[in-house]
Amino acid sequence: MPGEYDVIVVGGGNAALCAALAARGAGRSVLVLERSPEHARGGNTRHTRNIRCSHAAADRFFSGPYSEEEHLQDLIGVTGGPQKIDLAKLAIRESSTLPEWMSAHGVHWQQPLAGTLHLGRTNRWFLGGGKALLNTYYQTAARMGVAVRYNALVEDLLIENGRFDAVQLRNGNGGELVRARAVVIAAGGYEANIEWLKRHWGDAADNFIIRGSPYNDGTLLAVLMKHGAKTIGDPKGFHAIGVDARAPKFDGGIVTRLDATPFGIVVNRDARRFYDEGEDIWPKRYAIWGTLIAGQPGQIAFCIVDSKTIDRFLPPMFKPYRAETLQTLAPQLGLDVTNFVNTVTEYNRAAAGNTELRMDRLDGNSTRGLTPPKSNWALPIDRPPFYGLPLRPGITFTYMGVEVDERARVVDRNGNAFPNVFAAGEIMSGNILTKGYLGGFGLTIGSVFGRLAGREAAANAGA
Numbered sequence: 495m496p497g498e499y500d501v502i503v504v505g506g507g508n509a510a511l512c513a514a515l516a517a518r519g520a521g522r523s524v525l526v527l528e529r530s531p532e533h534a535r536g537g538n539t540r541h542t543r544n545i546r547c548s549h550a551a552a553d554r555f556f557s558g559p560y561s562e563e564e565h566l567q568d569l570i571g572v573t574g575g576p577q578k579i580d581l582a583k584l585a586i587r588e589s590s591t592l593p594e595w596m597s598a599h600g601v602h603w604q605q606p607l608a609g610t611l612h613l614g615r616t617n618r619w620f621l622g623g624g625k626a627l628l629n630t631y632y633q634t635a636a637r638m639g640v641a642v643r644y645n646a647l648v649e650d651l652l653i654e655n656g657r658f659d660a661v662q663l664r665n666g667n668g669g670e671l672v673r674a675r676a677v678v679i680a681a682g683g684y685e686a687n688i689e690w691l692k693r694h695w696g697d698a699a700d701n702f703i704i705r706g707s708p709y710n711d712g713t714l715l716a717v718l719m720k721h722g723a724k725t726i727g728d729p730k731g732f733h734a735i736g737v738d739a740r741a742p743k744f745d746g747g748i749v750t751r752l753d754a755t756p757f758g759i760v761v762n763r764d765a766r767r768f769y770d771e772g773e774d775i776w777p778k779r780y781a782i783w784g785t786l787i788a789g790q791p792g793q794i795a796f797c798i799v800d801s802k803t804i805d806r807f808l809p810p811m812f813k814p815y816r817a818e819t820l821q822t823l824a825p826q827l828g829l830d831v832t833n834f835v836n837t838v839t840e841y842n843r844a845a846a847g848n849t850e851l852r853m854d855r856l857d858g859n860s861t862r863g864l865t866p867p868k869s870n871w872a873l874p875i876d877r878p879p880f881y882g883l884p885l886r887p888g889i890t891f892t893y894m895g896v897e898v899d900e901r902a903r904v905v906d907r908n909g910n911a912f913p914n915v916f917a918a919g920e921i922m923s924g925n926i927l928t929k930g931y932l933g934g935f936g937l938t939i940g941s942v943f944g945r946l947a948g949r950e951a952a953a954n955a956g957a
Contacts, residue, residue, distance in 0.1 A: 498673045499525040499641070501948070502661055502953035504648050504714055505680035506530065507537035508624075509919025509940035509947075511631040513678040515599055516948025518638045519702070520629040522955050523784040523881040525672065527646040527661065528732045529681070535628065535644065537682050538706035538891060538920070538936075541747035542624035544606075544617040545596075545941065546934035547589040555593075555603045556805050557614040565616075572930035573781070577726055580900065582926045584812040585935075588942040593618055600630040617934040648714060651677065651915075653721050656906070658915045675801070675955035678947045679904070680940070682922045683892035684712025685732060686744065691889075694730040701793035703737050705751075715921055718896050722906045727894040733931045734784020736760075737792060737888030740812045752883050752935045755783060756853070756871050758799035759779035759841055760885070762790040765824070765833035767841070772870035775856065781931030784887040795885040796827050798838065800875045803851070814881040827882045828912020830876040840864065849873070891936070893929075898922045903946035914954045 501517040503510045505551045506528030528535050548562045565586045569576065576582035580712040593603070602621040606614040620627050635642065645655050652671065660673040684690045686708045691699035719725060740749035755771050760783075762768055773779050787795045802813070817823035824834040844861035851857070851871055861868045896904050896917050903911035904922075919940040926939060 503676040507539040509944035510680035512944025513948035520952035676951035681714040682710035687711040726897040731893035733890040736783040736885040739884035757803035918943040
């Protein structure tokens, strides 16, 4: 009937566009429904820079090989093990095909940015960052004949006898029913829904900063749950990093991230250290710091560095607090002077004699007799001026989502797959991510399962 599509894709970021391009490439008519206005399209993809891919050898954009086995072990090492190991292996196996596919759809590449830690071998950087990636995909989609509607809030799905039939839209003219033969849900998590976060974190969620899109409020996750979808992943879990406490509440993006942690120490509101700042290579550990800070009093922490290391990491968005002495730095940060000086003095004593900083590897320059330890890169903080950078939890996306099978079909609470309802991206990342995060792997999940969902939806629509 008029107005029908073969495939509707709900969402407008990387996973959604990969699904749309794949379904259209299979010859199906496709409609993308993006909740945001056009200028804000793309969800969290706007704030990305690179994608993690397995590959057999170095090339112009990879500095060395990165095997599927190493990729899997890195993922297990930072997450404690995926919920569904077969889906993790699928993502890693298919990741090797992504650069060629992305290039074929218009993406261009660049060398790793200066100051990015340890990623030149494992991750591939797209030219211009996330907005350029999105613009490229939208331009390609337009050339291929994919229809796109903005400001398109999907309020509900019409599902009868387990089969999807239509989406219920809310727009300026009221409600609208748009039918299709299959649907791909790629609408993100619920990290921008503070009240939902409070169910699991209590009032601490008021102090969280949401790095990405304010439109990711979990509407489609709630809809799928209402229709009997099985959830997977820790409802309290999320990809969260340390961001500047002065960042905007929503949508500050990657520029609010602070990469200073391995170059100094981190103290809480009581001026006490609470975790090993040198535990492992930064891209394998940076995403634990949001959760760590979320567990501290007032959800606030401070990274302390000195003049030896202030220029060794990417410059922060906001100027660090600066002082010639530790005693004068503490009041600027709102910290007790005695506790702060004692903490730094104790750390310096434990790091005495360490003089070299090798950020390209685990350098073994550790503290001695200190709890918690700093296992690597433990240089004394003893050369003025001294700097303090305030940190809060910066939430990127939530891990609880819907369970999917190996065809990206959403699974119901009885363990049966909806035949024509598919999911990709953050809304199903809990199948693979449990805690922690591996730099660039969110785009890997979105790209692999976006393509898969698009292909499967196209095949279902033609059945």
